[in-house]
Amino acid sequence: MILPFSAYVDESMVLARSVYLMAAVLVAPHQADHYRAELRGLLLHRQLRLHWHDENDKRRTQLIEAVAGLQPTGIIILGTGLDPKRQERARRKCMECLLWELGDHHVVDVLFERRDSLLDGRDRKLIVALQGRHAMPPRLRLSWSDPVLEPLLWLPDIIAGAKVLAERGDPRFWSQLEAGMLVREQEIQ
Template sequence: MRVGAGLYVLAAAVVPNHQAGTYRAALRALLLPRQPRLHWRDEKPKRRLEIVYALAELSLDVIAVVGTDMPSTKQKRARRKCMDRLYWRLAQRRVPHVIMEGRGQAGNKEDLDMVNALRAQNMLPDEMRVEWADPLCDELLWLPDILAGVIAAAATGETALLGLLEEGVIVDRLRCD
């Protein structure tokens, strides 16, 4: 989220099961000594470039939604709109299992309510499994965080990093005002 720029960004990395171990190992290899996880906001520009170069080697399959024109008081609404579009994209791709980064008990409940509402509207297949996990327990959750950072930067004019990943990236933009 970039409140000052009126942006809300959600990203998903679609990782085939047979490649999950390779992706996890590549991400762990990027950790600095005593660094528990990769987190975009904690990285300096030179390090961000190093991380994106490494991710470009993975041939990522990325789906992202950029909510624009988000009033600072409408962050929950922006998240719901972006989640709606992201889940629609994932359902179109027949993604069978989604792991979301946990946001605490209250945040996870809000997200679960959204998932249940989408299921009730037949916009999310019943067979799509959705769960929440801690990024300290699964390196794959570092990918959406990094990708959202790259895409948010591109949305505010810093396009160089996204250019390194462009080939496998789908970005939908929608207004959240």
């Protein structure tokens, strides 16, 4: 019997390359507490969470080495053709593709990084529409959380950040993670 996974999701963009990226890291229930402890152990004094954007190059190297040691698996939806004025459309397209993909990977729970009530509400409306069209697996349970409260949301943030740098021409961080990640391109115009 295959145990169900939980997926932890975050996104990023590369406006210069017209790319919207949504990353999901799959975590088995028996791995979750170990991963959380490892990630909390990387926090600096007074740091509430890990966030790729806030880290310098030396620190990013440390984070990538630690995350690579966890041997994460996951899915990245690389939305191409991003119109910077239509970022929410890009998010919806990537989310739809990701949710379908997660259904093929024994995922039951999907946790997105919380944005704000208006934007999270848009996500929820999309979910209702997808469910109505049978365009997502019915067993998926979706929720949104604050990354300060759930360290497992730091994983897709770090992985998305590494992939964004690779898209900009700097693959050194991504090269340590890509073996466990399935990347799917999705036209989002």
